[in-house]
Amino acid sequence: MNYYSLNHKAPNTTFENVVVKGLAPDKGLYFPESITPLPKAFFDNIDELSNSEIAFTAIKQFVSPEIPEDVLKTIVEETLSFDFPVVKLNDNISTLELFHGPTMAFKDVGARFMARCLGYFNKDNDNEVTVLVATSGDTGGAVANGFLGVKGVNVVILYPSGKVSDIQEKQLTTLGQNIKALEVNGTFDDCQAMVKTAFLDESLTSKMQLTSANSINVARWLPQLFYFMFAYKQLHKKYNDIVFSVPSGNFGNICAGMMAQQLGLPIKHFVASNNANNVVTRYLISQLYEPKPSVQTISNAMDVGAPSNFIRIEEIYKNNFEALKENLSSYSFTDEETKAALLEIYKNYGYVADPHGAVGYLGCKNYLKENPEAHCVFLETAHPTKFLDVVEEVIKEEQPLPEQIKSVMGKEKEATVISTYEDLKQFLLN
Ligand SMILES: Cc1ncc(COP(=O)(O)O)c(C=O)c1O
Numbered sequence: 494m495n496y497y498s499l500n501h502k503a504p505n506t507t508f509e510n511v512v513v514k515g516l517a518p519d520k521g522l523y524f525p526e527s528i529t530p531l532p533k534a535f536f537d538n539i540d541e542l543s544n545s546e547i548a549f550t551a552i553k554q555f556v557s558p559e560i561p562e563d564v565l566k567t568i569v570e571e572t573l574s575f576d577f578p579v580v581k582l583n584d585n586i587s588t589l590e591l592f593h594g595p596t597m598a599f600k601d602v603g604a605r606f607m608a609r610c611l612g613y614f615n616k617d618n619d620n621e622v623t624v625l626v627a628t629s630g631d632t633g634g635a636v637a638n639g640f641l642g643v644k645g646v647n648v649v650i651l652y653p654s655g656k657v658s659d660i661q662e663k664q665l666t667t668l669g670q671n672i673k674a675l676e677v678n679g680t681f682d683d684c685q686a687m688v689k690t691a692f693l694d695e696s697l698t699s700k701m702q703l704t705s706a707n708s709i710n711v712a713r714w715l716p717q718l719f720y721f722m723f724a725y726k727q728l729h730k731k732y733n734d735i736v737f738s739v740p741s742g743n744f745g746n747i748c749a750g751m752m753a754q755q756l757g758l759p760i761k762h763f764v765a766s767n768n769a770n771n772v773v774t775r776y777l778i779s780q781l782y783e784p785k786p787s788v789q790t791i792s793n794a795m796d797v798g799a800p801s802n803f804i805r806i807e808e809i810y811k812n813n814f815e816a817l818k819e820n821l822s823s824y825s826f827t828d829e830e831t832k833a834a835l836l837e838i839y840k841n842y843g844y845v846a847d848p849h850g851a852v853g854y855l856g857c858k859n860y861l862k863e864n865p866e867a868h869c870v871f872l873e874t875a876h877p878t879k880f881l882d883v884v885e886e887v888i889k890e891e892q893p894l895p896e897q898i899k900s901v902m903g904k905e906k907e908a909t910v911i912s913t914y915e916d917l918k919q920f921l922l923n
């Protein structure tokens with residue numbers, strides 16, 4: 494598959510180049526030249542397929558012929574070695590748990606898929622690749638874990654100082670080996686801007702091969718479309734009108750869901766559930782797209798002021814505002830509302846959600862007020878113990894720690910503090 498840049502000032506290029514480069518030379522995000530819907534029978538009989546079979550069929554057209562089918566099968570099987578269960582809360586609301594991977598956040602799938610694609614493209618190559626990542630919490634840990642020890646790959650993670658949870662910080666600063674963490678005096682948006690500047694800085698790119706493992710990179714972003722198919726597989730025989738409420742920050746996950754819908758997955762509607770960082774909620778009301786500096790919230794991984802992927806969403810809807818509004822609603826919730834939702838979910842259903850999932854739950858509730866016939870699935874994008882302070886304070890009960898979390902607790906943080914783009918450049922050159 495070839496891809497074009499959404500800034501339309503760079504040549505179209507192959508999946509391999511898109512993975513290895515990350516961002517197009519004109520600073521645009523890459524988008525596939527075509528999307529061919531899958532046969533209706535695939536969705537009608539989806540519950541007869543394994544997760545790996547679903548994922549293989551769904552992603553094949555986007556990575557062929559650069560990744561041969563036998564290699565793709567292995568990549569998909571290794572990537573998806575854990576569960577994606579749907580848990581019913583009531584007749585109208587379920588949650589899709591995306592936290593059963595090694596770092597207990599939904600980013601594990603994209604990070605593992607991309608690491609394997611890059612490993613495949615690099616197998617006969619002695620050149621080193623430096624993967625730059627900006628994180629507001631979860632991408633960093635998932636990428637660190639997914640790329641740990643991958644030959645020929647160095648990973649540099651930028652995270653906003655004091656704005657990620659303690660466990661998220663441990664996950665991205667303690668692995669060592671080929672993983673380095675930079676603690677940035679600034680916000681996630683500052684980290685993301687520095688990363689994008691680095692890709693276009695010739696004084697760096699002439700000396701090293703840089704790529705991104707944020708959702709900028711197609712190989713990190715696109716596999717997220719699997720989740721929506723895995724949920725559909727578990728629900729389609731029980732409910733007709735399936736709606737997804739996606740806790741959104743950089744809008745990669747919801748945009749991947751829209752790609753699943755483009756492939757033919759019968760999704761009735763999407764809800765983008767936001768915290769106070771609500772540029773898209775405001776856009777759908779005013780039609781004015783006005784990014785603002787991000788503000789800090791208890792659902793910190795969604796503290797994004799200028800979502801990277803909104804441009805991909807606009808592309809899917811051909812910049813047609815009315816068409817977008819038909820298929821997407823968006824609501825924004827305060828921290829107080831999020832905490833009240835955490836408690837409500839716990840008291841009413843005995844289910845412990847994390848703050849991001851709780852925002853998704855609130856999105857479902859708002860949507861269902863006007864559409865009581867729908868079944869709304871909110872994505873549980875991270876395990877609640879990644880946000881132990883907030884969750885234990887609200888539900889007033891100690892949470893048992895899963896192995897994945899225990900294993901990083903006692904480890905020593907190693908990070909270099911930086912403040913400016915020049916600091917990043919010096920770090921990379923040294
Ligand atoms: C736990 C959690 N929920 C939601 C999001 C938002 O996802 P996206 O940036 O794809 O909108 C993130 C960040 O990626 C996250 O880590």
Ligand SMILES: N[C@@H](CCOP(=O)(O)O)C(=O)O
Nearest residue numbers: 628629630631632707708794
């Ligand atoms: N919420 C993310 C921010 C980066 O998103 P990405 O999908 O573009 O990597 C995080 O947790 O780091």
